Amino acid sequence: MNKHLNDRQLLSYLEDDLSPERRERAEAHLRACPACRARLERLAQTAADLTTTLHAVGEQVLLTPARSWEAVTRHWKRQRPRLLIPPFHPLLRQVATLAVLVLIVAGLAGLIHTLAITGPTLTKATPMPSPTPPASPSPVPGPLPRSYPDRLAAPLSLLILGTDGESATSDETDALILFHLDAKAECAFLLSIPRNLYVEVPSHGQARAGSVYRLGEQDEATSGLALAQETISATLGLPVQHAALVRFESFVALIDAIGGVDVEVPHPIEDPTFPDGHGGSDPLSIPAGTQHFDGALALRYARTRVVPAPGFDRAFRQQQLILVAHDRVTRFDLLPDLIAQAPTIWSAIAGGLETDLSLSDVIDLAFLATGLTADDITTATLDECCTVQHTTPAGERVLLPQPDEIEALIENLLEEGR
Amino acid sequence: MRWSDENVEPFICPPIWGQNQIGYPARNDHHGPAVPMTQYLIERAMAGDEAAARELHDAHYPAVLRLAYMLLQHLQDAEDAAQDAFVYAFEHLAQYNPERAAFATWLKIIVTSRCRDRQRRRRIKWLSLQELVEAGLEPEDETPNHQPDVVLELVGVQQVVWEALRQVPRKSRQALILRYFGDLSYPEMAQALGCPVSTAKSRVIYGHQVLARLLERDARIELDYHSHHVGDVP
Numbered sequence: 001m002n003k004h005l006n007d008r009q010l011l012s013y014l015e016d017d018l019s020p021e022r023r024e025r026a027e028a029h030l031r032a033c034p035a036c037r038a039r040l041e042r043l044a045q046t047a048a049d050l051t052t053t054l055h056a057v058g059e060q061v062l063l064t065p066a067r068s069w070e071a072v073t074r075h076w077k078r079q080r081p082r083l084l085i086p087p088f089h090p091l092l093r094q095v096a097t098l099a100v101l102v103l104i105v106a107g108l109a110g111l112i113h114t115l116a117i118t119g120p121t122l123t124k125a126t127p128m129p130s131p132t133p134p135a136s137p138s139p140v141p142g143p144l145p146r147s148y149p150d151r152l153a154a155p156l157s158l159l160i161l162g163t164d165g166e167s168a169t170s171d172e173t174d175a176l177i178l179f180h181l182d183a184k185a186e187c188a189f190l191l192s193i194p195r196n197l198y199v200e201v202p203s204h205g206q207a208r209a210g211s212v213y214r215l216g217e218q219d220e221a222t223s224g225l226a227l228a229q230e231t232i233s234a235t236l237g238l239p240v241q242h243a244a245l246v247r248f249e250s251f252v253a254l255i256d257a258i259g260g261v262d263v264e265v266p267h268p269i270e271d272p273t274f275p276d277g278h279g280g281s282d283p284l285s286i287p288a289g290t291q292h293f294d295g296a297l298a299l300r301y302a303r304t305r306v307v308p309a310p311g312f313d314r315a316f317r318q319q320q321l322i323l324v325a326h327d328r329v330t331r332f333d334l335l336p337d338l339i340a341q342a343p344t345i346w347s348a349i350a351g352g353l354e355t356d357l358s359l360s361d362v363i364d365l366a367f368l369a370t371g372l373t374a375d376d377i378t379t380a381t382l383d384e385c386c387t388v389q390h391t392t393p394a395g396e397r398v399l400l401p402q403p404d405e406i407e408a409l410i411e412n413l414l415e416e417g418r
Numbered sequence: 419m420r421w422s423d424e425n426v427e428p429f430i431c432p433p434i435w436g437q438n439q440i441g442y443p444a445r446n447d448h449h450g451p452a453v454p455m456t457q458y459l460i461e462r463a464m465a466g467d468e469a470a471a472r473e474l475h476d477a478h479y480p481a482v483l484r485l486a487y488m489l490l491q492h493l494q495d496a497e498d499a500a501q502d503a504f505v506y507a508f509e510h511l512a513q514y515n516p517e518r519a520a521f522a523t524w525l526k527i528i529v530t531s532r533c534r535d536r537q538r539r540r541r542i543k544w545l546s547l548q549e550l551v552e553a554g555l556e557p558e559d560e561t562p563n564h565q566p567d568v569v570l571e572l573v574g575v576q577q578v579v580w581e582a583l584r585q586v587p588r589k590s591r592q593a594l595i596l597r598y599f600g601d602l603s604y605p606e607m608a609q610a611l612g613c614p615v616s617t618a619k620s621r622v623i624y625g626h627q628v629l630a631r632l633l634e635r636d637a638r639i640e641l642d643y644h645s646h647h648v649g650d651v652p
Binding site for chain 1: 466471475476479483484487488497505508509570571572580583594595598599619622623
């Protein structure tokens with residue numbers, strides 16, 4: 001009680017930062033001790049003087065917010081696309097995943113096919129005397145070597161054009177996805193290109209990105225894939241080595257080829273207006289529970305627009321199918337079966353796949369891509385971060401690419417993956 | 419140069435408040451402290467809305483620049499530090515947690531650490547200059563700290579307090595500034611200064627002690643000066 005308060009106690013008392021008990025003791029002492037009261041007053045006075053002085057000094061600091069903002073944006077802008085790498089729209093993600101999955105499965109099937117035919121390196125016991133695939137289960141191949149052949153060391157960009165069958169007749173591509181893979185740098189990204197991006201098509205003037213494939217197909221001098229590849233390469237400023245058109249019916253073929261899939265259907269589905277493709281309707285009815293789907297039913301399951309329960313929508317069902325199919329083709333105990341069926345699978349998928357990739361390219365790609373998990377792949381969309389909305393004289397609503405912003409985005413994507 | 423406060427914006431409220439010109443929610447006078455608006459702007463800025471980022475910048479720039487000036491006592495350095503702080507903040511908006519601190523406080527913590535970085539760099543330079551001196555070489559610029567480049571118009575007590583504060587050792591001086599100008603709590607100061615909470619408080623106490631001595635001494639010197647001066651006048 002008689003002990004004077006130290007500076008810490010005085011400050012805590014002033015700032016009301018003492019427990020009630022200590023506060024009471026401090027107050028008792030202050031009542032009894034004029035010296036400590038004087039110190040407390042001086043401390044309070046200094047604190048008040050400091051506050052007013054510092055604010056007075058602050059008031060005299062010249063403010064130039066516009067100049068500051070300009071400097072901030074100059075430095076921030078360089079980083080902005082990194083912040084703004086916008087995620088895929090969920091449905092677009094499904095389309096992209098589907099396309100890549102089909103490619104990878106095609107590659108795997110091709111790989112297995114090739115191994116089954118040439119066999120001697122990985123299947124120790126049965127070198128194949130003829131290119132005929134085995135009719136009975138073969139020995140399981142050993143683990144694949146994880147070192148990359150030298151020819152895969154260079155970065156690879158593949159333009160994937162996705163078309164879902166509805167628009168296949170017009171050959172308008174619904175999804176354009178650039179898949180960039182750099183095995184050496186362990187960098188991979190998927191860049192979604194909007195189909196209404198207004199691009200400069202070599203010797204065709206400006207057109208929507210979704211129409212480039214059709215323009216190329218109509219042109220005697222080139223092919224749809226080659227033209228799309230050239231156009232996108234120029235738009236992005238990134239060499240695009242290969243292009244592939246994936247029709248999603250090949251997914252149906254894939255499901256059939258692996259003998260269908262077993263799907264857990266959480267809610268019964270009733271869609272009396274499911275289109276039959278000829279302007280009529282072909283009612284769809286799926287009960288709840290575990291159901292076995294063939295390819296055609298799987299596709300209808302994925303495409304019906306009814307939502308029997310919240311969250312049980314198209315995106316969910318597509319995701320579900322992809323996972324089930326992915327599980328099935330990558331399950332190790334199914335490999336012998338798959339090897340047996342590889343030629344069938346390969347031909348089924350190849351029917352919905354148009355590409356300038358050779359079979360060995362696809363195998364390479366599958367080989368590299370199977371080493372990636374979803375987390376390794378950055379996804380991005382060329383949306384308003386790199387484009388400006390515009391209406392053409394013909395009244396088409398399009399997106400004009402902004403070259404500088406696109407360059408920055410690509411740079412960031414290449415860096416991000418490392 | 420003109421030192422003016424004509425551009426001073428309200429501290430938290432963005433200037434565009436209530437105008438609703440780019441789709442922001444209209445001001446709600448009954449429930450409208452700045453927090454929900456600030457949070458909205460932060461979310462927009464995170465989504466890449468440059469106008470929202472600018473609103474945030476303009477609303478918080480005065481406080482951030484002033485704090486940087488207090489800490490560095492050099493306007494150009496303070497501007498650089500404030501810009502660094504905003505660039506850092508905009509790049510790390512996702513890390514801002516409104517439950518832990520007000521956005522203004524978060525910015526103050528960031529700008530303080532930017533200022534400390536600058537001083538550290540300068541000290542390293544200064545140390546190497548000292549090595550030069552020891553090696554018998556004359557450095558061109560011997561002063562580690564710039565002279566203040568803002569001509570302050572302070573009167574009376576404020577002038578005395580400011581001059582005294584400038585003589586307080588750096589760490590305690592910064593603690594006093596964060597406490598009495600930045601209005602930071604001790605845990606926030608600890609974060610900004612990269613020290614334990616108890617140390618932050620100790621620095622404030624030590625700063626007070628030094629300041630008290632300086633102010634008393636200054637008062638004495640002033641008196642002595644006057645008496646001598648008066649005495650010397652023929």
